[in-house]
Amino acid sequence: TWDCLLLKMSKDIQFEPIMPFANINFWNEFNTLKLDKLKLDDKPFPIYGTYTIPLTKTMQGSVITISEKGLPGMKISTLGGIIESKITGLLRNTNTFEEFLKTNRKEVAEKMTLEMTEAIHKGAWLASPEALLKFYMLVHVDLKQYVVKYNFCMPQLKLPKIPLLKSGKAEKMLGKETLLSVESELVKVVQAANATQQGFLPPFLLIEHNKATNVSKCCDSFKPLLSPLQKDVHYLVAYIDPINGYPSSLLKNLIGAIGNSLHDKVSVTFLSLRDKIPKEGDKIELHDSLCFETLIDNVPTLEWDTWIMKEKDTIFEWNIDLKQHMDKVLIAESAVDLNLKLMKWRLVPDIDLEVVKNCKCLLVGAGSLGCQVGRNLLAWGVRNITFIDNGKINFSNPVRQCLFDFEDCGEDKFKAVVAAEKLKKIFPSVTATGIKMSIPMPGHPVETKEAIEEAKMNTERLESLIKDHDAIFLLTDTRESRWLPTVLAQLYNKICITAALGFDTFVVLRHGVRHDLHDPIKDGERLGCYFCGDIVAPTNTMKDRTLDQQCTVSRPALCSLASALAAEFLVSLLNTAAKVGAKSSEILEKCDRSPLGPNPQQIRGDLSTWNLSCLFGQAFSSCVGCSKTVVEEYSKKRFEFILPVLNKGDYLEDLTGITKMMKEVDMGEVDIIELEDSQSFSSPLFFPFVGRKKKKKKKK
Numbered sequence: 163t164w165d166c167l168l169l170k171m172s173k174d175i176q177f178e179p180i181m182p183f184a185n186i187n188f189w190n191e192f193n194t195l196k197l198d199k200l201k202l203d204d205k206p207f208p209i210y211g212t213y214t215i216p217l218t219k220t221m222q223g224s225v226i227t228i229s230e231k232g233l234p235g236m237k238i239s240t241l242g243g244i245i246e247s248k249i250t251g252l253l254r255n256t257n258t259f260e261e262f263l264k265t266n267r268k269e270v271a272e273k274m275t276l277e278m279t280e281a282i283h284k285g286a287w288l289a290s291p292e293a294l295l296k297f298y299m300l301v302h303v304d305l306k307q308y309v310v311k312y313n314f315c316m317p318q319l320k321l322p323k324i325p326l327l328k329s330g331k332a333e334k335m336l337g338k339e340t341l342l343s344v345e346s347e348l349v350k351v352v353q354a355a356n357a358t359q360q361g362f363l364p365p366f367l368l369i370e371h372n373k374a375t376n377v378s379k380c381c382d383s384f385k386p387l388l389s390p391l392q393k394d395v396h397y398l399v400a401y402i403d404p405i406n407g408y409p410s411s412l413l414k415n416l417i418g419a420i421g422n423s424l425h426d427k428v429s430v431t432f433l434s435l436r437d438k439i440p441k442e443g444d445k446i447e448l449h450d451s452l453c454f455e456t457l458i459d460n461v462p463t464l465e466w467d468t469w470i471m472k473e474k475d476t477i478f479e480w481n482i483d484l485k486q487h488m489d490k491v492l493i494a495e496s497a498v499d500l501n502l503k504l505m506k507w508r509l510v511p512d513i514d515l516e517v518v519k520n521c522k523c524l525l526v527g528a529g530s531l532g533c534q535v536g537r538n539l540l541a542w543g544v545r546n547i548t549f550i551d552n553g554k555i556n557f558s559n560p561v562r563q564c565l566f567d568f569e570d571c572g573e574d575k576f577k578a579v580v581a582a583e584k585l586k587k588i589f590p591s592v593t594a595t596g597i598k599m600s601i602p603m604p605g606h607p608v609e610t611k612e613a614i615e616e617a618k619m620n621t622e623r624l625e626s627l628i629k630d631h632d633a634i635f636l637l638t639d640t641r642e643s644r645w646l647p648t649v650l651a652q653l654y655n656k657i658c659i660t661a662a663l664g665f666d667t668f669v670v671l672r673h674g675v676r677h678d679l680h681d682p683i684k685d686g687e688r689l690g691c692y693f694c695g696d697i698v699a700p701t702n703t704m705k706d707r708t709l710d711q712q713c714t715v716s717r718p719a720l721c722s723l724a725s726a727l728a729a730e731f732l733v734s735l736l737n738t739a740a741k742v743g744a745k746s747s748e749i750l751e752k753c754d755r756s757p758l759g760p761n762p763q764q765i766r767g768d769l770s771t772w773n774l775s776c777l778f779g780q781a782f783s784s785c786v787g788c789s790k791t792v793v794e795e796y797s798k799k800r801f802e803f804i805l806p807v808l809n810k811g812d813y814l815e816d817l818t819g820i821t822k823m824m825k826e827v828d829m830g831e832v833d834i835i836e837l838e839d840s841q842s843f844s845s846p847l848f849f850p851f852v853g854r855k856k857k858k859k860k861k862k
Contacts, residue, residue, distance in 0.1 A: 174323040175456060177411040181470070182211065182297070182314045184228035184480075186487045189303070189310055191230035193496065196255060196303065197503040204261070206252040209233055211297065212362070213404040213412075214246040215436050225404055226316075228299070245352055245439040247402045248362045251297035251316075262302035262311065267477060270298055271468035275317045279464050282419045288384045291366040294415040305500055308484040308493065313469060313477050318411055319418035320465040327455040332433060335453035336398075339376055344369060344398065344433070345446045347378040352439060352446070361441050366416050367400040369433070387430070388423055398453075400433040409434055409454070421461030431455045491590045498589065502543050512757040515543060517736045522546040524627055526647050527637035528577040528596070529553065530721040531661050531728070533565040535635055536581060538729035540589055547585060548595045548631065549578040550624070562718060599623060603642040605701035607809045617808065618801045625650050633657040633732050636692065637725075642700035646804070648691050648787040649796055652676050657735055657742045660692040661728040663716040668724040670731060671764030674781055675743045677790040686745050689763045690779040693787035697824065699814035700786070717769055727765050734758045748778040784823065786814040 200207075211226040226249060230236055256262040274296060280286075281293040298315040333341050347369060355363050368381040374394040387397050403410050413432070420430065434452040472478040485493060502515050523539055525532045528551035536547055555575050560566045565584040566577070582596030601624060602608070602617045628634055628650040636644040636658065644660060651658035651673060658673040674680070674689025682688070693700070737756035738744040744754040746763040753760035762776035783789060795803045795817065806813045815821045 173325055175326050175454070176408045177414060178405045178408045180226060180316060180318070180411050182226045182228055182299075182316070184299075184310075184312070184482075185230075186484065187230045188228050188233070189482065189484055191233055191236065192255075192301075193303065193305060195233060195235075196305065197500065198506075200255065201507040202257055204255060204257050206254040206298070207234060208250060209253045209299070210248045210250045212246045212248045214244050214402060215404060215438060216406050226297070243361075243441055245355070245361065245363050245402070245441050247365045249295045249297060249316075249365070250292065251299065253299040253301060255301045255303060259302050259304070259311075262300065265300055267300065267313065267315070267469060270300070271315055271317065271466075274298055274315065275464075275466045275468065278317055278415070278466075282422050282464065285423070287419050288388075288423075289382065291364060291384065291416065294419055295365055295412060306497075308488065308496075310480070310482040310484060312480050314480070315469045317466045317468050318414045319461075320467060321414055321418055321421075321461065322459070324417060325457045327429065327457055329452065329454035332448045332451040332453045335431075335455075336433075340371060340373075340378075341448060343371060343376050343378040344400075345448055347380055348400070348439070348446050349444055351380050352441065356441055363402060363439075365401060365412065369398040369400055371396045371398065384420075387420065387428075396431070398431050398433045400435060403434040403436055403452075406436075417456070417458055418461050418464060421458050422464060424458065424460050427457055427459045429455060430458055494589060495591050498541075498543060498591075510757045514737055518733050519543045519545055521633055521732070521736055522548075522631045523633045523635065523732070524548050524550065524631035525635045525637055526550050526601070526644070527635075527639070528565075528581040529559070529637070529639060530562045531637035531663070531725050532577075532635075533563045533581055534721055534725035535637060535661070535728050536585055536594075537564055537588075538726055539732070540585060540592060542729060542733055545591065546593045547582070548597065548627065549581045550597050550599055550601070550627065551576065551578040551581075552598055552600045553577045555580060562721065597623075597627070601638075601643050602646055602804055602808055603640070604645055604699055604807050604814060605642055605811055608805070609809070614805065617804070621646065621801050621804050625653075628656060629654050631656065633659070633736075635728060635732075636660040637728075639663075641692075644692055645700050645787060648673065648693060649792060652691070652788045652793050653797060655679055655742060657732065658691070659728050659731050661724045662692075663720055663724060665715055666717050666720065666769040668716075668720055668767050669764060670724055670727040670766075671779070672731060672735065672742075672761075673788060674763075676793065677781075677788070679743070685740075685743060686747065688781040689746055690781045691785060691788040694779055694782040694785045696786065697820055699812070699820070701811055720767075720769060723767055727767075730758070731761075731765075734761050746778055750776050784818040784820050786818055786820070789818055791818050 209228070210232040211228045212232070213226050232248075256265065278294065278296060287293045296317065299312055300315070301310065301312040303310050328335070336344065351367065352363065355361060366384075368384050368387055369378055370381050370386060371378045372395055387399075399416070401413065401416075404412075409432070420428070432454055434454070435448070436450045436452060437446070437448050439446055469477045488496075506513060506515070521544055523544055523546065525535055525547065528536075528549040532549060532551065536549065539547055553576070555566050555570045555573075555577055557571045559577075560568055560571065563577075565581045570580050576596070576598040578598055579596035582594040585592050585594040599620050600616070602621050608614050608617045624646060628647065634647060634651045634656050636647055638644055648658065653676070655676045659670065660673070661670045662668065671692065672689065673691040675685070677688065680688045734756045735741055735744055737758060738754050738761060740754060744761045746753045746761060750760050750762060753762055755761070763778045764776070766775045766777055767773065781788060784791070786792060792814070812821065
């Protein structure tokens with residue numbers, strides 16, 4: 163019982179030491195704050211802790227809870243729950259462990275106690291008793307190892323022995339009528355705290371009770387306690403006591419402040435609130451609260467205990483391994499975010515990682531380029547990736563396609579499905595989807611009813627996928643398989659990036675905005691698509707080809723270069739204001755910039771010369787992929803337009819006027835292009851007029 167506990171104190175009050183408890187949610191939110199806002203800023207910043215009555219009667223220790231709601235900028239819910247008091251403090255996080263070790267803790271403590279001593283001497287505590295309770299946390303968080311170390315300083319006065327005059331349950335000590343009056347006044351105080359102090363009760367309350375009228379009221383200041391006592395007036399000091407045993411040591415600083423402000427001894431009655439007081443309601447009943455009366459003498463000199471100690475000369479150091487309290491998936495998420503957010507500390511503070519994280523990417527092709535682009539996007543924090551491919555994994559794939567291994571071969575496994583599964587194994591938090599489907603392609607005729615229905619279904623499905631994604635990557639190994647995605651990306655004005663390989667050359671290019679959304683005056687020349695350099699429509703490049711012509715034969719590391727540039731291209735574009743409409747130019751300095759640099763229209767590499775070039779290609783008005791004619795024809799007719807494209811090799815050329823244009827051209831005035839041995843019209847890298855050898859002009 164409470165009476166028995168207090169009797170153990172004999173003639174003097176004993177105090178229960180206070181201990182902080184920083185919970186896991188606090189450290190999780192602090193890690194986010196450190197990464198996103200504090201970065202390298204190691205100046206102390208304000209936080210607060212809270213305390214309330216013990217949750218159970220067997221709970222030991224006097225606890226101040228440091229939770230995530232005490233961090234700057236956190237929203238606080240004031241609805242429901244049990245009333246609390248709060249203690250304000252400072253937290254300083256050092257950037258290195260060495261800095262943590264060499265911090266002058268004595269200097270920190272002296273500064274705190276000087277401010278608190280001044281608050282007592284000048285009487286600031288009388289109207290603001292919260293000035294008597296302060297703390298300081300010195301912290302080092304290892305964000306890579308998820309280990310926290312911290313010391314806790316909470317200055318508390320060293321007091322002489324405080325005589326205990328009498329003690330007991332509140333009703334026994336105060337009387338039933340007086341207690342009812344006090345309870346009624348506490349209801350008003352709690353309601354006011356909810357309205358003005360975010361639901362926090364002041365740490366100490368001075369309650370004046372008039373015995374003649376049996377009316378209690380809460381004083382605005384502690385000054386009346388130090389004044390000559392009035393007839394029929396009795397004062398109570400009420401406080402939330404977060405302990406089941408002896409009174410909390412939180413009381414020490416108030417007793418010391420009272421003693422330092424007195425010249426003579428004074429008897430003070432304390433009401434230790436140990437009942438669960440709801441934040442809302444119109445009734446409080448103090449069944450378990452405790453009253454005790456003390457005799458406080460003058461305390462002329464203020465001496466302080468500061469840092470919580472392990473031994474006499476050793477400051478207690480908390481060591482917390484957060485990994486023990488974290489799910490492995492959450493650790494992975496945090497680690498991925500860490501590597502990216504560190505860029506913002508010094509290198510690219512203005513980069514928007516959230517727009518990258520939230521970008522839904524559709525990868526058309528799950529081969530060498532698709533696998534590598536998927537990995538690169540994952541490293542950039544992209545959380546939503548979809549693969550499209552109809553191919554199966556064979557034994558030649560794992561050495562070149564980084565998401566497959568030997569165990570995937572010979573099992574009739576589809577590339578798109580396995581690629582998505584492997585991304586989720588690498589990073590479980592990614593939303594990765596693999597879709598096995600064929601893309602309707604020009605020059606690949608569909609003649610049977612079943613083939614036509616399948617082509618129509620695949621066209622509609624591809625349109626739906628492109629509509630639902632933010633960025634489209636064209637990563638297949640034939641030109642014709644890139645045509646329909648190009649048209650659909652134009653229709654929905656999506657970011658569309660093509661990567662294609664030759665033997666020792668590659669191209670990575672971005673398609674421009676849809677024709678009707680382009681403003682020549684504001685935006686300059688409209689950027690071309692993958693097909694804008696062609697004067698022939700894509701056809702069946704797999705027909706009548708030898709094995710080396712059917713496969714994309716390229717130097718093995720070429721894919722890594724191209725896929726890296728494709729992923730970086732997207733991240734840079736997403737960090738421009740115009741996104742898909744970012745301007746480009748032949749002069750790199752005139753291209754729209756992101757925090758990562760300028761955004762050209764295309765990048766071409768040549769391993770034979772170790773050359774990398776940023777080039778510009780404008781839209782072709784008769785382009786078979788992005789021209790107004792093609793996009794509007796598809797928009798009006800949908801599959802009725804697609805069917806003749808698949809079945810008639812010259813349909814697109816006739817539609818766009820290329821056939822007519824070629825008939826009108828005087829071939830004697832045209833430069834003849836000689837393709838290199840490694841390139842042909844079947845190569846996905848084919849893009850006329852760039853990197854080609856020319857023959858001399860023929861004279862008329």
